[in-house]
Amino acid sequence: MGTTRLLIAALGGEGGGVLTNWLVSAAAAQGLKAQATSVPGVAQRTGATTYYLEIADADDSAGNPVFALMPVAGDVDVVVASELLEAVRMAERGFVVPERTFLLASTHRVLTMHERIARGDGARDASSLMEAAEHASRARFFADLAALANAKGAPLNSVLLGAMAGLNLTPIPANTLRQAIETGGIAVARNLAGFDAGFEVASGLEISEEPEGETSPAEPVAASLEARIRLLPEEAREIARIGVARLTDYQSQAYAARYLDRLARFTDDPELLREVARHLAVRMSFEDIIRVAQLKTRASRLEAVRQEIGVGADEPFELVDFFKPGIPEISDMLPPSLGRWLRSWAERRGILETAHFGMKVKTNTIFGFGRIWLLAKLKRWRPHSLRFQEEQQAIEAWLSLITEARGVSSAFALQTADLARLVKGYGDTYRRGQETYRQVVSDMVRPVIEKKTAVEDPEAQLKGAIAGILASPA
Structure with a gap:
């Protein structure tokens, strides 16, 4: 087998460093020589984090193997990707090649910032990503290992290690890899559960419990x-x-x-x-302060955070939520007459868009959680607020517009309904979306409905306009 060259592509906070340490520890326990280097990125989705390992087999370990510090395109035996887009990135950089590389990847997605901030559905097509990864690799194993980790209450890195063991991707026996978790002594029970689940799914055995959606x-x-x-x-x-x-x-x-x-x-x-x-x-x-509070006080939220950061049920951690409400958000919550007065007052003084109130709330404490919980309880008040009244009027106007568009054609009515994609989010994003929506209705929809302009294939033009707006970074 010689030396196995292995590249791990992970996201910040997913435990790629711990996974690397397990592999190095297991190699040492097996009497094999190994070397690991890493290129740390920024936390979460704002930067890739890669770990490169070379593990010599028993014959090479008997001598003095020479290890490289960095991977070389076309010279990597195994690539392990914690997420589908990371697998494609490794292929684009030449580390996954059809002549050599086995690709192990979780098929779930963690959206990039560009995908998240798109005003429409900015997510890359998963099927095309999968196809690209398949064509680039010699052999492969794909599964939604993140869902499996969540179902087992285990970190993703332990599931990845188990899958590597089940697929025999290293010269280290599965029991030695499993023992590396025990030797590490961190959240052992949860990590072992993840390892066993990954081993079972990768080796072809049935998993005792299906991941629950x-x-x-x-x-x-x-x-x-x-x-x-x-x-x-x-x-x-x-x-x-x-x-x-x-x-x-x-x-x-x-x-x-x-x-x-x-x-x-x-x-x-x-x-x-x-x-x-x-x-x-x-x-x-529609998203408002009350909705944000509702989501942040879900009973499942703290458990989801624990799983995401790899903290056990008996381990303490601190969760800080950042809020920055401005005058528009505050006026939205007030009765209509009072809310309009506040907006007008702030606009006259030139502070409508500039005055904000920054807050840091520790939502894992009783006091901090209680503040957000009380805000969520204002749900009963929502129908009496300015924002609710304005949203219902806007919705009725949109539905009436669709009805009028049906007089042109069913296809034109479909595209008119799709204009709702322009009005999403909150704060500045929401306000820009409203302005864009009104402009498109005025310039493209009303003239066609009222037959003020002769447009060939108006539904196609409207569809193209929506796609162009959603794709624009502005």
């Missing part, structure tokens, strides 16, 4: 609402069911019923109904 906190849908959903065309039922669950959690069952009332006007066009149902659920669950 995330369930909506609003499930099951109330019987009365479910009965109304079943009256909708089949093409739209599942989307409507998800929308009802989302809005029940967001506000109330009565608010979810209002969602179904709004959909009723489109039941004669199943394709349009499905698209309106998808966008309407998002528009009606």
Whole structure:
């Protein structure tokens, strides 16, 4: 076997350094010579973190092997990627080649900053990423190892080590790799559970428990609402069911019923109904301070944070949330008349967009959590706020616009419904989206509806405009 050249591509905070230490420790315990170097990146998605190891087999370890400090393109035997895009990046840099490299990768995605800040769905197509990774490698093993780690309550790095053992990717026996976790002495039980799960899935054995998907906190849908959903065309039922669950959690069952009332006007066009149902659920669950507080006080949030940073149930940690509300966010929460007055007052003084109140809240403490919890309880107040009133008016105007667009064509109505993609997020992003939406309606939609301009294939032009806006970094 000679020397195995192994490259680990991970994200900040995923324990790639710990995984490397386990491998080096296991090699030493097996009497093998090894060397590891690393190129640390920035935390999380803002920088790649790579670890390069060379592990000599028993014959080479008997002598004095010469190890390289850095990987060389086309000369890596094994690449382990903690996420799908990282696997493709390694292939693009030449470290994964069809003539030599075995690729082990988790198929889940952690979106890049460019993907996150896109005003539409900016995520790279997973199937094309998978295809690129497959074509670049000699052989491969792909699985959603992050979901498996979450199901076992284990760190991802331990699952990756188990998968490496199950696939025999190193000259180190599986039991020695497992013992390296025990020798490390950190969160041993959780790491061993992850190792065993990774070993089982990679070696072809059945896993005792299937990873459970995330369930909506609003499930099951109330019987009365479910009965109304079943009256909708089949093409739209599942989307409507998800929308009802989302809005029940967001506000109330009565608010979810209002969602179904709004959909009723489109039941004669199943394709349009499905698209309106998808966008309407998002528009009606607009992001405000109350929604942020709701999500941050979920019972599952602290456990999810523990799993993400690899902290055991008996280990302390500190969680600090940063808030920076401004006058627009505060006025949104006030009664309509008072909220408008505050906006006008701030605008006259030139501080509407510049005055902010920075806060750091330790949400793992009783006092800090209690502050956010009380804010989340303002959900009952939301229908009396300025923001709620303005959003409902905007939603009704959008639905009326879609109805008018149907007079042009069904395809044009579909693209008009898709304009909702321009209005998302909160703060400055939300306000820019509103302005862009109004401009597109004024310049492209109204003239076609009112027949003030003759446009060939208006639906195609509107679709292209939406795509161009969403792709623009501005």
